[in-house]
Amino acid sequence: MAVTIKDVAKKAGVSPSTVSRVLSNHPRISIETSRKVKEIMDQLGYHPNIMAKSLVSKTTNxxxxxxxxxxxxxxxxxxxxxxxxxxxxxxxxxxxxxxxxxxxxxxxxxxxxxxxxxxxxxxxxxxxxxxxxxxxxxxxxxxxxxxxxxxxxxxxxxxxxxxxDNVQASYDATKHLISLGHERIGFVSGPPDLVVSRDRLKGYMNALNDSGLEMRPEWIVEGEFLQESGYRAMSFFMNLPNRPTAIVVIDDVVAFGVLRGLHELKYKVPEDLCLVSFNNIPIAELSTPPLSSIDIGxxxxxxxxxxxxxxxxxxxxxxxxxxxxxxxxxxxxxxxxxxxxxxx
CATH class of the missing domain: 3.40.50.2300 (Response regulator)
Structure with a gap:
């Protein structure tokens, strides 16, 4: 026979309404009472009827x-x-x-x-x-x-x-490359319908503009948040007659594709091309070389x-x-x- 709220209340020495309040995390129930009731629930193997609770409270949790x-x-x-x-x-x-x-x-x-x-x-x-x-x-x-x-x-x-603040984050990434003396800076973006892609592109463009640097359309490549997008971007960038010396990449995973493409083309990072990306996922520091990245929490x-x-x-x-x-x-x-x- 299934254990009921009344069984829990009787064993704990409280009313059934108090048990219900414990189940709903009611703020008026003391920590001591809540702990005691929950211990009794565990002892008796009580499991609340979520469907019934949902019907009464009109919430599903x-x-x-x-x-x-x-x-x-x-x-x-x-x-x-x-x-x-x-x-x-x-x-x-x-x-x-x-x-x-x-x-x-x-x-x-x-x-x-x-x-x-x-x-x-x-x-x-x-x-x-x-x-x-x-x-x-x-x-x-x-x-x-x-x-x-x-x-x-x-x-x-x-x-x-x-x-x-993705505009500011991208601005900071781009200004970091500018502080190293780079004037030809590219951007590997994400899908243009995503707001994050638009905001990070805006931050990149703002940083170039504030520094009086040229922004060329051919230095901006759009793709997906996939390694393959970064890989394809390198085939394009490194064949430009006036290629960038540094690149801001919208995502670490995309940046791994960038690194793979550069390795196959016999270019070195950062000697031939500097790189900054976003997200600072744990394996970013384990890549070859370790990635500079914006940690977004x-x-x-x-x-x-x-x-x-x-x-x-x-x-x-x-x-x-x-x-x-x-x-x-x-x-x-x-x-x-x-x-x-x-x-x-």
């Missing part, structure tokens, strides 16, 4: 992580794995479960979040990406559903979001996104909680950008 469309990009890029680790860690601490979903296209993504939220399977959504004029963001915003965007929305700047992005979404859910999506959180960045200088032009 679950949130959805909406993945990017490309599974290849997701599972080959440490950025997303670390982001999800931060989300799951904080959600678990706050008593929330995670449901992961995706869609093959924007229409399927909208249908997916609509089905999950309107069917009361989750209380809110975390989007791991920010696109220009994103229909998923539009649907969530216009229907008043709790959500947090990891990135920045150009059309809904007041939506709940967690981001870096990936884990903190996910952890904070989970925290602010759950806060919004628990406060009924009150607009006073709708604000943009900025996670600080820092440049980690390693061997890939240790050469100044004067030393070449």
């Amino acid at each position: 679950s949130i959805c992580i909406m993945l990017p469309k490309s599974a290849e990009e997701l599972f080959s890029n440490y950025f997303f794995m670390e982001l999800i680790r931060g989300i799951v860690t904080q959600a678990s601490k706050l008593g929330y479960d995670i449901l992961i979903s995706s869609g093959a296209n924007e229409k399927e993504e909208v249908e997916c979040v609509s089905r999950l939220l309107n069917g009361r399977r989750v209380d809110g959504v975390i989007l791991l990406y920010s696109r220009k004029d994103d229909p998923v963001v539009r649907f969530l915003e216009e229907n008043g559903h709790p959500f947090v965007l990891i990135g920045r929305s150009e059309h809904y700047p007041e939506c709940l979001s967690v981001d870096n 990936i884990y903190n992005l996910g952890y904070t996104a989970s925290q602010v979404l759950i806060q919004a859910i628990q406060n009924n999506n009150d607009k006073k909680y709708q604000r943009r959180q900025i996670i600080p960045h820092r440049l980690i200088v390693r061997d890939s950008s240790m050469y100044s032009v004067s030393k070449k």
Whole structure:
């Protein structure tokens, strides 16, 4: 016979309503009472009926992580794995479960979040990406559903979001190369529909402009957040008659492709080409040579996104909680950008 709340209450010497409050993490329940009740639950093997609890509270204590469309990009890029680790860690601490979903296209993504939220399977959504004029963001915003965007929305700047100052981060990366004496600096970008690609390109261009340096269209190459994009970019860059002496790369994984392409073409980093990228994933310092990279606090992005979404859910999506959180960045200088032009 299944153990009930009444069984737990009787054994703990409290009322059934107190046990219910312990299960919902009610702030009026003392730490001592909560600990005692939970110990009794463990002793008796009690497991709350989540479905029944959901019907009463009208909440699910679950949130959805909406993945990017490309599974290849997701599972080959440490950025997303670390982001999800931060989300799951904080959600678990706050008593929330995670449901992961995706869609093959924007229409399927909208249908997916609509089905999950309107069917009361989750209380809110975390989007791991920010696109220009994103229909998923539009649907969530216009229907008043709790959500947090990891990135920045150009059309809904007041939506709940967690981001870096990607314009400034890219500016800092480019100025670092300029401080080494480089005047011909290229940029390996990501998909142009992603806001992060646009912001980092803007920071790169601002730094060149502020330093009075030339910016050539052929020094900018767009691609995906994949090694192959960086590899292909090198075939193009290194065959230019007036090639760059340094490059800013939008992502560490893309930068690994850059290094592979340069190695096959018999060029050395940083002797022939200096390199700075973004994200500072753990294997960046293990590459050959170790990568200079902008540390954007990936884990903190996910952890904070989970925290602010759950806060919004628990406060009924009150607009006073709708604000943009900025996670600080820092440049980690390693061997890939240790050469100044004067030393070449």
